[in-house]
Amino acid sequence: MAASQPTGAPNSGQATEQNLYEEFHRSFVDLFGPLRFDFENPPNPSVENHRAAVEHLVPKFADNARAMELYFVRWKTIFGNLNPDELVKEEICEMEAEIRRKDALLAKIYEKLGEWKTTFTNEAMEQKKDQNEENASLLN
Structure with missing residues (x-):
């Protein structure tokens, strides 16, 4: 056979x-x-x-x-x-793994976003401070 x-x-x-x-x-x-x-x-x-x-x-x-x-x-x-149940379980596991990968990627993006936000805030404060010093020196 x-x-x-x-x-x-x-x-x-x-x-x-x-x-x-x-x-x-x-x-x-x-x-x-x-x-x-x-x-x-x-x-x-x-x-x-x-x-x-x-x-x-x-x-x-x-x-x-x-x-x-x-x-x-x-x-x-x-x-x-x-075994359709096993096939569904396998697909669920694949989707959960994909969600975990995307969550990790989002966490990295939010971490970088926080770093850039801090950088831009610090830069803006420095520029404002420099402007205030410049204005003060012009007034004197």
């Missing part, structure tokens, strides 16, 4: 999960393998060889990445359908 399911299907079990991960990891290593080889062996690399390798390996890597993403999306869909 598991053989008839597409790669990355949620019900296909641990073997498919490991297989997806191994394929993704292998394609990632294969993608950067020629670069590592050229770095370790500095003679002039062939640009055409790299181009051919990249033209083959990048789509393979992208396909494996899509398969992994599809696997996780399917699991999230199944998890959400089976």
Whole structure:
């Protein structure tokens, strides 16, 4: 039964999960393998060889990445359908974390606002003091 399911299907079990991960990891290593080889062996690399390798390996890597993403999306869909309460709790936690981050940002903004207010008040008082001294010196 598991053989008839597409790669990355949620019900296909641990073997498919490991297989997806191994394929993704292998394609990632294969993608950067020629670069590592050229770095370790500095003679002039062939640009055409790299181009051919990249033209083959990048789509393979992208396909494996899509398969992994599809696997996780399917699991999230199944998890959400089976446990809507958990999905709601997860969303609530994310929103609470966002509110905490925004509250912290607001606290920093209000702190800076207080500092600027104090700075401007002090500057205004100094200017007023300087003006009063200037007026006093003109009167004398």
